[in-house]
Amino acid sequence: MGVSANRRDVLKGAGALVLGFEFVADSALAADAPGQKLPGDLNTTPKISSWLRVEEGGKIRLLVGKVELGQGVLTAVAQICAEELDVDMNRLVITSGDTRLVPDEGVTAGSFSMPNCGSAVRQVAAEARQILLGLAAKKLGVDAASLGVADGVVKAADGKTATYWDLVAGGEFEVDATGKAPIKAREGRRYVGKSAPRLDIPFKVSGARIFVQDLRPDGMLHGRVLRPPAYDSKLVSLDSSSVEKTAGVVKVVRNGSFVGVVAEREELAMDAVAELRAQAKWDVPTTGETQDTVYDWLLRQEPEDIHIRKEPVVSIAEKPRKVVGAVYRRPYHMHASIGPSTAVATLDADGVTHIQTHSQSVFETSIAIADMLGVDKSKVHCQHEQGSGCYGHNAADDAAADAALLAQAVPGRPVRVQWTRSDEHKWEPYGPAMVVSTAATTDEKGDIVDWMLELWSTSHGTRPGGKAGNLLAARYLEKPFALPKPVNGGPPNYAADRNAIAIYEFQSQNVTTHFIPTFAARASAERGLGAYANVFAIESFIDELAAAAGADAVEYRLRHLKDERGRAILQKAAEMFGWRDYKKTPGSGRGIGFARYKGLAAYCAVAMEVVVDRGSGKVRVTRVACANDCGEVVSPDGVKNQIEGGIVQSLSWTLKEAVRFGPGGVRSADWASYPILTFSEVPPITVELIDRPGTPFLGTGEASQGPTGAALANAVFDATGARLRDIPFTPARVKAALQA
Amino acid sequence: MPALKVNGHSHDIDGLEDAPLLFVLRNDLKLNGPKFGCGLAQCGACTVLVDGEPVRSCVTAAGVVVNQEITTLEGLGSIDKPGKLQQAFIAEQAMQCGYCVNGVIMRAKALLDQNPHPSEGEVRLALDGNLCRCGAHNRMVRAVLRAAAEA
Numbered sequence: 108m109g110v111s112a113n114r115r116d117v118l119k120g121a122g123a124l125v126l127g128f129e130f131v132a133d134s135a136l137a138a139d140a141p142g143q144k145l146p147g148d149l150n151t152t153p154k155i156s157s158w159l160r161v162e163e164g165g166k167i168r169l170l171v172g173k174v175e176l177g178q179g180v181l182t183a184v185a186q187i188c189a190e191e192l193d194v195d196m197n198r199l200v201i202t203s204g205d206t207r208l209v210p211d212e213g214v215t216a217g218s219f220s221m222p223n224c225g226s227a228v229r230q231v232a233a234e235a236r237q238i239l240l241g242l243a244a245k246k247l248g249v250d251a252a253s254l255g256v257a258d259g260v261v262k263a264a265d266g267k268t269a270t271y272w273d274l275v276a277g278g279e280f281e282v283d284a285t286g287k288a289p290i291k292a293r294e295g296r297r298y299v300g301k302s303a304p305r306l307d308i309p310f311k312v313s314g315a316r317i318f319v320q321d322l323r324p325d326g327m328l329h330g331r332v333l334r335p336p337a338y339d340s341k342l343v344s345l346d347s348s349s350v351e352k353t354a355g356v357v358k359v360v361r362n363g364s365f366v367g368v369v370a371e372r373e374e375l376a377m378d379a380v381a382e383l384r385a386q387a388k389w390d391v392p393t394t395g396e397t398q399d400t401v402y403d404w405l406l407r408q409e410p411e412d413i414h415i416r417k418e419p420v421v422s423i424a425e426k427p428r429k430v431v432g433a434v435y436r437r438p439y440h441m442h443a444s445i446g447p448s449t450a451v452a453t454l455d456a457d458g459v460t461h462i463q464t465h466s467q468s469v470f471e472t473s474i475a476i477a478d479m480l481g482v483d484k485s486k487v488h489c490q491h492e493q494g495s496g497c498y499g500h501n502a503a504d505d506a507a508a509d510a511a512l513l514a515q516a517v518p519g520r521p522v523r524v525q526w527t528r529s530d531e532h533k534w535e536p537y538g539p540a541m542v543v544s545t546a547a548t549t550d551e552k553g554d555i556v557d558w559m560l561e562l563w564s565t566s567h568g569t570r571p572g573g574k575a576g577n578l579l580a581a582r583y584l585e586k587p588f589a590l591p592k593p594v595n596g597g598p599p600n601y602a603a604d605r606n607a608i609a610i611y612e613f614q615s616q617n618v619t620t621h622f623i624p625t626f627a628a629r630a631s632a633e634r635g636l637g638a639y640a641n642v643f644a645i646e647s648f649i650d651e652l653a654a655a656a657g658a659d660a661v662e663y664r665l666r667h668l669k670d671e672r673g674r675a676i677l678q679k680a681a682e683m684f685g686w687r688d689y690k691k692t693p694g695s696g697r698g699i700g701f702a703r704y705k706g707l708a709a710y711c712a713v714a715m716e717v718v719v720d721r722g723s724g725k726v727r728v729t730r731v732a733c734a735n736d737c738g739e740v741v742s743p744d745g746v747k748n749q750i751e752g753g754i755v756q757s758l759s760w761t762l763k764e765a766v767r768f769g770p771g772g773v774r775s776a777d778w779a780s781y782p783i784l785t786f787s788e789v790p791p792i793t794v795e796l797i798d799r800p801g802t803p804f805l806g807t808g809e810a811s812q813g814p815t816g817a818a819l820a821n822a823v824f825d826a827t828g829a830r831l832r833d834i835p836f837t838p839a840r841v842k843a844a845l846q847a
Numbered sequence: 848m849p850a851l852k853v854n855g856h857s858h859d860i861d862g863l864e865d866a867p868l869l870f871v872l873r874n875d876l877k878l879n880g881p882k883f884g885c886g887l888a889q890c891g892a893c894t895v896l897v898d899g900e901p902v903r904s905c906v907t908a909a910g911v912v913v914n915q916e917i918t919t920l921e922g923l924g925s926i927d928k929p930g931k932l933q934q935a936f937i938a939e940q941a942m943q944c945g946y947c948v949n950g951v952i953m954r955a956k957a958l959l960d961q962n963p964h965p966s967e968g969e970v971r972l973a974l975d976g977n978l979c980r981c982g983a984h985n986r987m988v989r990a991v992l993r994a995a996a997e998a
Contacts, residue, residue: 177944177981304940311945312933312952314880314920321879329874373870377886445884445892445980446946496944496981528885744940748983752943755982778889778978786974789984 145286147226148172152210155238156280158231159188161271165259167198172212173224174204174467174491175307178808179745180220182305184228186298186741191232191291193256194271196298201306204469204491214468214570216499216632217600218708218806225741225804233288235280242274293800300800302744307493319465319492320525322451328357330513330524331376333366333383334534335583337772338629341390342366342583350379350386358516359383363585367513369522377527395770396627401540402436405563410621413595416608418615420557421548428556432546433651435644437834438765439537439628441775443783446495447526448502448535452510454518460487464507465494472504472571476511479575479588487511498756500631502526502535504571508578532781533773534579537766538633539565541603543644547613553656555667558613560645563621564603566593567636569629579629595622596636600705606638606813609645610703611667628768635809638704639757642813643820643834646700650821651830660699660821661686670703672710672736675797677701679734680712683795694718695729696826700817702810709737709810713754715790717822724842726823728758728790731815736797737807746807747794753811754792759784761816763835849913853878854922864910868902869893871909872919880920880949884978891950891977895919901957920949923956932956935994936987943981950977955991964995 145153152158152172160168169188175181181201189196202208204215212224236256243261244251246269255262259271293300310317335342342364351359355371356379366383370376396404451463460480466472469489477487489507497503510524526534542563548556569590575581576588596602604620633639653663661681668674680699681687689697696719701712715731735750763782767774775781820831829844849864850857853876863871867886872878872895881904884892888903895904896918924930929937932952942948951974958965958973965973970991979987 177942177946179943302940304937308937308940308942308945309926309929311942311948312920312936313924313926313929314878314949315926316879318879318882318946320882323874323877372866373874374866443980444946445890445944445978446882447884493944495946498980525883528887528889748940748943748986751985752982755984756980759982777887778885783978783980784984786971786977786979786984786988789971789982792985 145284146230147223148210148212149227149230149284153283155231155235155282155284157210158228159235159280161275162200163272165198165272166200167192167194169199169201169228170209171201171203171224171228172210173215173220174469175493176215176467177493177496178749179305179742180215180224181307182303183221183741183745184225185306186303187225187229188232190296190298191229192236194259196303198259206469206473206489211470214471216467218704218809221741221804221806229290230284230286230288233290234284237288238279239271239274242279243269246274299741300798302742305745317493318446319451319463319494320446320449322463322492322523324451324453324521327451327521327523328369328371328517329373329376330367330369330510330522331380332509332524332530332580333380333387334530335364336389337391337770338395339392340364343388343390345383345387347383347386350382353379360513360516362512363587364583365512365580367509369513369517391771393770397769398438398765398767401627402542404627405540405542405623408623408625410563410623413604413620413622415598415601415604415620416616416618418617420617421614428548428550430546430548431652431655432544433648433832435543435545435640435647435832437541437640437643439540439630439768440633440760440764441532441537441766441781442498442501442535442633443781444495444497444501444531447528447531448506449494449523449525450507450510451521451523452507452514453521454514456519458482458486460511460514462487462489462507462511463492464489464503465492465497466503466507467497467500468504468570471573472507474573475504475571475575475578476508478573479508479578479581480511480515499538499633500536500570502531502579505534505579508580512580529776532776534629536569536629536631538639539567539630541637541640543640545644545648547648547652549652549656553652553658555611555613555652557615558609559617560607560609560641561619561621562604562607562637562641563623564637565623565626565630566595567602567630567632568594568596569631593624593626595620599707601637603637605636605641605705606702607641608706610670610673610706611649611664612669613667628766634753634756635812638702638809639760639812639816642700642702643816646702646814646817647820647832650698650817650824654824664701673701673703676710676734676736677712679795679797680714680732683732683734683793684714686714694720694826696822696824698818698821698823698825700814700821702813704810708805709735709807711735711750711810711814713811713814713818715818715822717819717826719823719826719841721827721845724838724840724845726762726836726841728819730790731792733792733794733811734797735794735807735810736799737810738799738802738805740796740798741804743796746796749808750794750811751792753809754815755784755789757812757815758819761819761834761836763837765835849910851909851913851917852915853917854919860909860913864908866909867905868895868907868909868912869904872904878919878921882946882949884947890947891954892947894950894953894977896953896957899957899960901954920952923952931997932959932991932994935990935997939986939990939993941986941990942983947977947979951979951987955994959991959995959998963998967992
């Protein structure tokens with residue numbers, strides 16, 4: 108597209124861009140995934156016994172590849188399973204995320220757990236019930252259709268009963284799902300659609316063992332790693348002799364620039380690393396980008412250009428239109444888990460390294476670790492244990508790799524590695540900085556005719572993916588593994604360009620991804636990937652266009668929005684907020700933001716009010732109203748918790764957060780240098796759902812972040828007339844915008 | 848013999864006086880309630896009560912609090928018999944990952960002991976030094992207010 112030649116102007120944020128749209132007839136949009144025969148992950152693991160077993164003692168075992176991250180997924184799939192199988196939820200025993208035991212469901216990410224795991228479990232449970240009823244019919248000598256079930260007890264019309272536990276002799280579930288067993292109708296449902304209390308919460312309020320940090324196997328040692336001062340540093344020299352002689356230090360492990368300690372006590376391991384840090388001499392790169400230069404850097408790189416939507420532009424020459432444009436930027440944000448990443452690893456006598464980890468991708472991570480260790484993939488066994496919330500690809504996998512490396516030095520002894528706060532802040536892969544440029548032509552009413560969006564971003568995906576080079580430690584070994592070539596994700600979910608195609612209908616829409624296949628800082632998947640920045644840009648820009656047209660922000664969106672579910676959500680959020688009757692008070696303003704996540708998942712609209720202190724530039728959010736449609740709702744409270752949490756996290760990103768870094772290393776090293784939103788800053792939030800029984804589960808964990816960021820910018824504009832396009836909206840930045 | 852009095856039980860900590868209280872509680876006494884979050888007294892995940900006052904156990908040497916009454920999350924109730932605040936957190940489903948919850952409950956316990964019927968603003972202010980990344984703040988505030996109302 109012509110505008111690419113004007114990148115420097117784009118960067119400068121020139122008020123109006125003159126565009127040379129390219130006339131292309133074809134659509135670059137790929138078709139949806141090919142037709143699926145079975146629901147969700149049954150397509151890759153069709154056998155029923157892979158998912159479900161009737162066990163002794165009146166228990167049902169459910170085996171799932173998706174894992175609990177605090178998002179409540181295991182409770183939701185338990186609800187679904189109990190519902191379709193007609194058993195009490197407390198009969199379920201769930202095994203999740205064990206590479207030797209459960210279906211490989213890939214990564215627990217992308218709001219895919221309900222669509223892919225929830226749908227599979229629903230079908231599996233329905234088919235298991237059908238098989239069990241068939242067995243009961245035979246045993247009781249009646250027609251299966253005449254049987255009823257309550258909590259695993261099958262009852263015939265004549266009063267004769269048989270339990271699931273009597274009926275199975277073994278092998279009955281060694282068959283593939285057919286996809287034909289009917290799903291229960293909404294009426295008479297006991298669990299699905301109702302807020303089941305989360306299964307993990309009683310553990311978490313009482314200090315019962317549930318986190319990977321709580322594991323203390325017999326003979327366990329404590330491991331810690333000495334991370335370099337900055338990316339790509341090389342260890343020049345290290346005198347570890349005094350540390351090695353310290354009582355209680357079991358081992359100092361050095362392999363190239365990877366240095367770790369294994370000690371009898373945790374505080375001893377930390378002290379030993381401090382001593383090693385004092386002794387170590389590093390070769391640290393002296394050049395590199397900073398949080399301020401990274402936007403220029405993004406525009407300077409040689410990108411891979413992907414035209415994800417190309418449409419013929421309505422002729423500008425024939426009928427001159429008003430052309431406007433704007434540029435939006437987001438910085439690197441960290442996942443910033445409250446609990447630093449942790450793993451426990453043990454090298455057993457049979458040569459297998461067993462790892463307990465809070466990784467989102469146990470299967471691919473175990474293969475990546477095997478690759479790093481140079482062993483067959485059967486020699487690494489990962490088991491998921493819960494950790495602190497991750498919100499995407501944080502350091503969980505890196506901690507697992509660290510523990511695996513250290514465990515090799517002390518065969519037979521479990522090694523628990525917990526990262527320090529500083530290492531977690533400085534070394535996790537961040538959600539990457541992005542530049543998003545938008546432009547539009549409008550007609551005499553101010554309605555949008557042509558729409559264009561371009562974005563610049565590095566990769567949002569460096570998850571282990573079975574490759575050692577994606578593990579932090581592996582890149583610092585004596586024989587280092589190179590970082591695999593960074594990739595972007597394609598349709599229909601996209602990655603850097605997730606949600607870059609606006610849901611609105613314009614006469615033409617052109618969207619280009621400038622994918623930068625290198626890195627300025629370590630980056631990977633953070634909740635929503637590119638959707639946060641792209642929705643921020645789209646929903647800010649449409650607000651700018653509405654203001655230019657003198658139109659109401661909700662009404663203006665509705666002019667361009669045909670999707671009925673989208674319209675319903677937008678209108679519901681506006682109604683919840685009291686949009687129509689809103690009365691401004693001095694310093695206050697309202698804003699709204701809306702998107703359908705990934706263009707194919709949950710619909711979410713967020714409206715909020717802010718008060719801006721013109722003297723200090725401080726933005727206070729006073730209330731938030733959110734409407735959400737994620738298809739059929741399994742647990743209303745579970746969905747609301749996710750949506751509300753997403754709003755708070757996005758407010759924190761948008762108001763406060765930016766990773767500061769430079770050639771000497773990352774400078775955001777603790778909570779003082781990387782502050783997040785606190786209790787007194789969190790506004791009242793109301794969330795309402797539109798439930799769509801009988802429609803697919805759409806997932807919901809990543810729906811609210813993009814709309815929230817935009818609603819905040821739009822509210823600040825309404826309050827002050829100042830348009831904020833650079834995240835975060837720090838008081839200094841707001842003040843500067845007010846004075847501009 | 849230096850003894851650590853935790854949840855009503857006495858533990859000999861001879862030789863561990865210089866160790867962080869958090870690691871003694873977690874690794875030696877095998878308590879899971881207090882969590883390692885930052886080691887810098889910035890996030891509150893490690894909070895315990897010492898003679899009723901909230902203390903960041905990650906920056907407190909075990910030897911400093913010998914013979915004082917230490918209460919951890921486990922001291923408020925168990926999974927089978929949760930205490931008042933713990934029940935309120937269950938009732939409000941007041942968390943996502945739950946890693947920060949130890950600190951939030953222990954800080955709230957100290958607040959309610961001093962001020963049994965705080966306003967919402969007082970709860971928020973008391974919890975302002977406890978960081979939560981999942982965004983469950985409002986649920987946790989409601990849980991604390993619920994516990995206060997049910998007192």
